[in-house]
Each structure stands twice: as C-alpha cells, then as structure tokens.
Amino acid sequence: RDDLPDIRRKDIERHKDASTGVWMTYRDGVYDVTDFVAEHPGNKKILLAAGGAVDGFWDFYAIHHTPHVYRQLEELRIGNLHPEDAAQTPASNGSSSKAFSHEPRRAPVLQVHSARPFNAEPPSELLVDDFITPTTLFFVRNHLPVPAMVDSVTVDGVGVHRPVNMSVSEMKTRFEVITVTTAMQCAGNRRQEMDDFRSVKGLQWGSAAIGNAEWTGVRLSDVLAYAGVREGDIEHVIFQGGDSDAEGTPYEASIPAAIALDPHRDVLLAFEMNGEPLTEDHGAPCRVIVPGFIGARQVKWLRRITASRAVSESHWQRADYKIVPDSFNWAHDDISEVMPIYEYPVQSAICEPADGSSLDADEDTVVVRGYSWSGGGRGILGVDVSVDGGVTWRAARLTQTPQGVGRQWAWTLFDVEAAIPSDRRGGRLDVMCRAVDTAHNSQPGDIAAIWNQRGLLHNACHRVTVHVPE
Ligand code: HEM
Numbered sequence: 141r142d143d144l145p146d147i148r149r150k151d152i153e154r155h156k157d158a159s160t161g162v163w164m165t166y167r168d169g170v171y172d173v174t175d176f177v178a179e180h181p182g183n184k185k186i187l188l189a190a191g192g193a194v195d196g197f198w199d200f201y202a203i204h205h206t207p208h209v210y211r212q213l214e215e216l217r218i219g220n221l222h223p224e225d226a227a228q229t230p231a232s233n234g235s236s237s238k239a240f241s242h243e244p245r246r247a248p249v250l251q252v253h254s255a256r257p258f259n260a261e262p263p264s265e266l267l268v269d270d271f272i273t274p275t276t277l278f279f280v281r282n283h284l285p286v287p288a289m290v291d292s293v294t295v296d297g298v299g300v301h302r303p304v305n306m307s308v309s310e311m312k313t314r315f316e317v318i319t320v321t322t323a324m325q326c327a328g329n330r331r332q333e334m335d336d337f338r339s340v341k342g343l344q345w346g347s348a349a350i351g352n353a354e355w356t357g358v359r360l361s362d363v364l365a366y367a368g369v370r371e372g373d374i375e376h377v378i379f380q381g382g383d384s385d386a387e388g389t390p391y392e393a394s395i396p397a398a399i400a401l402d403p404h405r406d407v408l409l410a411f412e413m414n415g416e417p418l419t420e421d422h423g424a425p426c427r428v429i430v431p432g433f434i435g436a437r438q439v440k441w442l443r444r445i446t447a448s449r450a451v452s453e454s455h456w457q458r459a460d461y462k463i464v465p466d467s468f469n470w471a472h473d474d475i476s477e478v479m480p481i482y483e484y485p486v487q488s489a490i491c492e493p494a495d496g497s498s499l500d501a502d503e504d505t506v507v508v509r510g511y512s513w514s515g516g517g518r519g520i521l522g523v524d525v526s527v528d529g530g531v532t533w534r535a536a537r538l539t540q541t542p543q544g545v546g547r548q549w550a551w552t553l554f555d556v557e558a559a560i561p562s563d564r565r566g567g568r569l570d571v572m573c574r575a576v577d578t579a580h581n582s583q584p585g586d587i588a589a590i591w592n593q594r595g596l597l598h599n600a601c602h603r604v605t606v607h608v609p610e
C-alpha cells in the first residue's frame with residue numbers, strides 16, 4: 141500500500157494500550173486496532189499481540205486466515221512496516237504443529253471454511269439426500285484443535301453429594317441407554333447470506349451447517365440425579381470440553397438447569413452417532429446433545445459437568461453466541477449482560493436447485509427440495525414454496541418422523557414439483573421457501589429485520605435464483 145507511511149517497529153512497540161492506541165503488524169502491514177479490541181470476536185486475546193506481530197498467534201488461531209478476516213484487517217491499516225524491520229519479523233513460531241497433532245482424516249467432500257481449527261460443511265445439494273445425515277457429511281465446527289482422546293467424565297459442583305468420574309463403558313452399565321434423533325444446527329448457519337446483505341463478523345457458513353443424526357447415550361438427568369443434584373439447588377449446568385486454547389483455557393458452555401434436569405428434554409451424554417462410536421471431529425468419546433438448542437451448547441470431548449448457580453464463565457457463553465443488535469455500543473455496553481442464545485427459531489432452506497444453477501432445457505417442471513427445523517422441540521406444520529419470488533405459494537410435501545408434542549427434535553425434509561411458468565423461458569426463477577412451526581412461528585421475510593453484528597440465527601426466508609434455458 142504505497143499511499144501509506146512506513147512505520148518503524150520501535151514506534152509500533154510503543155502502542156500497546158488505549159492511552160497510546162493499540163497497534164499491531166501482520167506480515168508487512170501495520171494496523172490500528174484500538175477501537176476494534178472491544179468488538180473483536182475473540183475478545184481480549186487480541187491484546188496479547190499489542191505492539192507486536194499477530195503472525196505467530198495466528199498460527200494457532202488460524203481461523204483468521206480467510207479472505208473475510210483479511211478484508212476486515214485491511215480496513216484498520218495505517219501503514220507499512222519499515223522494510224528494514226520487515227526483514228527481521230519471524231513469519232511463524234510453529235506453535236500450531238503440536239496443538240494440531242490429533243486432527244483426524246476428513247471426507248474430501250466437505251467444503252472447508254477454516255483448516256485449523258477445522259470448520260467445514262457439505263455441499264447443500266447432498267444434504268437432503270438422506271433423512272439421517274451420514275456422519276461423513278455432517279458439518280464440523282471446531283473452535284480449537286481436536287484434543288487427545290480421554291475416556292473420563294466427572295460431575296461436580298453445587299449439590300453434588302456423590303462425585304462421579306466415569307468412562308463410557310461405566311456410563312453404559314450404570315444408566316439406561318437411549319437413542320434420540322435430533323437435528324443440530326450451528327447458530328452461524330446461513331451467515332454468508334447475512335454478510336452479503338451487510339457485513340458481519342464470523343466464519344462464512346452457507347446453508348449446510350446443520351445435520352440430523354441418531355445420537356445414543358445416557359440421560360443427563362439420570363446422571364445428575366445419581367450425583368445427588370436436585371432442582372432448586374442450581375440454575376445452570378456447565379459442560380467443559382477437552383479442547384483448549386494456547387493458554388490452556390478449555391471450550392465450555394452451559395445450559396439452564398430446568399432443561400438439564402428434565403428427562404423429557406432428552407439431553408444426552410452421547411457416545412454414538414448414527415450407530416457408531418463418535419468420531420474425533422464430533423466429540424469422541426463422549427459429547428453433550430441438547431435437542432432443540434444451538435450447536436454451541438452441545439459440548440464435544442466432554443470432560444467435566446458442573447452443577448452451578450451461574451452460567452459458564454467461558455468466552456463462548458459470556459461474550460459470543462449472543463444476538464448483538466446494530467445499536468449495541470462495544471465501548472459502553474456490557475456484552476455479558478446480553479442473553480445467551482439457547483433455543484433455535486424456525487428455519488428452512490432450499491438445497492436443490494442450487495443457487496445460480498441452470499435447469500435442464502427439456503424440463504417443464506422444477507423439483508425444489510430442502511430442510512426445515514425449529515428449536516425447543518417445536519415441529520414443522522408446513523413449508524410453502526414459491527417459484528415466482530413470493531407472489532404465489534404452494535405447500536410442499538413433508539418427510540418427518542413423529543416424536544411427540546414438544547419433543548419434535550428431528551428435522552423435516554420438504555419437496556415440491558412446480559411447473560416452470562412459460563414466461564420464464566430464457567430468464568430466471570426466483571425460488572423461495574418459508575416454514576411454520578407448531579407454535580405458528582413463521583420465518584421473517586427479510587434479513588434487515590434480524591441482521592445482527594455476529595451474523596447469528598439467520599432464519600429469514602431463503603431465496604435462490606436459477607436460470608431457465610430457452
Ligand atoms: C476471532 C479478527 C487478532 C484470537 C476473530 C474473528 C475475527 C478476528 C474477524 C472472527 C473469525 C471468524 O469466526 O471467522 C482479528 C483481527 C486481529 C485479530 C482483525 C488483529 C489485527 C487476534 C489475536 C488473537 C486472536 C492476536 C490471539 C492472540 C482470536 C480468537 C477468536 C478470534 C480466539 C475466536 C475464534 C473462535 O471462537 O472460533 N478474530 N483478530 N485474534 N480471534 Fe482474532
């Protein structure tokens with residue numbers, strides 16, 4: 141960037157806090173991140189690089205190596221590192237190679253958003269071929285490196301009369317083993333569309349950060365009862381994962397006690413997915429499944445369960461996975477006061493035809509297929525599809541499995557075959573879907589109404605455009 145000044149490393153080193161401004165370098169760029177620190181999605185960690193180079197940190201936090209983050213970084217650029225200093229900057233400290241030594245092999249079919257930590261989703265056209273998503277096609281959302289496998293879960297905290305420390309095989313012998321079919325959706329699913337509307341911060345997920353699987357395990361409510369935990373003693377149950385960051389802080393999240401202790405909510409300590417032991421990416425040997433909740437609360441590589449009066453202190457519970465409205469002022473407002481997201485609202489998305497694809501010339505009809513789901517055990521009453529941009533709608537055929545009122549955890553697939561209007565030949569079809577759940581909630585019509593700074597819970601009506609040959 142020739143228009144910007146050259147800045148010496150010793151000047152950058154003097155900019156370490158708000159009084160002087162916070163500067164840092166990446167490769168040969170110099171950036172002023174003073175105002176960005178408060179709203180950095182990785183919180184105060186960014187200050188570890190204050191006055192220095194981010195390169196070595198980003199070896200470990202490699203989630204930054206995406207065009208999306210580079211673009212946001214360039215908006216903060218104030219100069220170029222002086223050529224004499226640039227030559228001496230170590231590009232990398234190699235800290236990542238040991239941390240990422242437990243990464244498994246992955247199916248090449250997955251579309252990767254971040255290689256380290258691994259974040260990927262399947263092509264959406266393949267997602268709705270099966271009611272039960274094959275494990276190899278199930279999206280993966282890792283905030284941190286995959287940890288070494290440890291077969292031990294402990295239970296401690298408020299009201300625990302009998303501390304528990306058990307392996308998966310002990311769980312199987314001590315508690316009833318059940319299988320629950322539930323969809324799991326990342327709160328960031330469909331973020332890319334929200335970002336296209338107006339920029340948001342976070343991984344650029346398409347519409348396939350969701351899957352529907354059969355999870356086998358034991359009820360959390362049984363384990364808590366065994367440990368002696370009673371309703372009234374606690375407000376939250378905290379789950380700690382075996383994965384941790386460069387400073388040793390593990391992934392952690394919590395759920396309200398009323399959900400954890402209710403056997404009808406089917407919260408599981410799961411050790412199997414689709415009839416097989418959990419894979420490394422999905423939390424082996426044991427993870428939490430909280431049907432109807434966002435993925436972030438369903439802690440993988442589960443190591444510790446803590447009965448508590450307060451929510452987890454973790455970054456992901458207190459500062460992330462929250463709806464941050466446009467009006468939120470990072471300098472003055474307190475993010476820990478914002479309500480954490482738990483249940484998912486009603487959602488649906490078109491998986492076929494793919495956005496931007498072309499229909500076959502000899503077809504008179506188009507088959508529209510997709511998924512639909514709502515959180516909190518609310519089922520799907522119906523999905524309507526439009527092929528004329530929302531002017532007319534028709535009801536789609538639904539594929540769903542009965543699970544009982546208030547416990548409709550699995551997703552609903554939908555399909556409809558619609559005639560291609562003759563005036564669309566040589567033009568485009570504007571295909572839309574909208575779902576209604578059993579509480580008669582429907583999806584918002586446009587993104588503007590639900591836009592939020594982190595691009596979470598994007599459930600506005602999904603729209604794809606397809607070309608129709610002459
Ligand atoms: C996440 C930007 C420096 C640690 C993020 C995200 C952005 C970002 C946009 C969201 C990424 C995503 O979800 O796609 C920046 C910029 C930086 C910077 C512009 C400096 C100029 C740092 C440094 C560290 C760090 C120095 C660590 C020492 C993290 C962590 C996350 C994060 C831990 C959260 C990852 C997660 O929860 O998955 N950062 N970052 N960042 N960043 Fe930074």
Ligand code: MTE
Nearest residue numbers: 279280281282283326381391435436439440
């Ligand atoms: N658990 C741990 N320990 N570490 C994580 O990074 N990611 C969470 C959740 N549990 C995560 C975790 C998020 S944000 C989601 S969406 C789901 O796991 C994704 O589960 P999956 O990778 O099995 O699809």
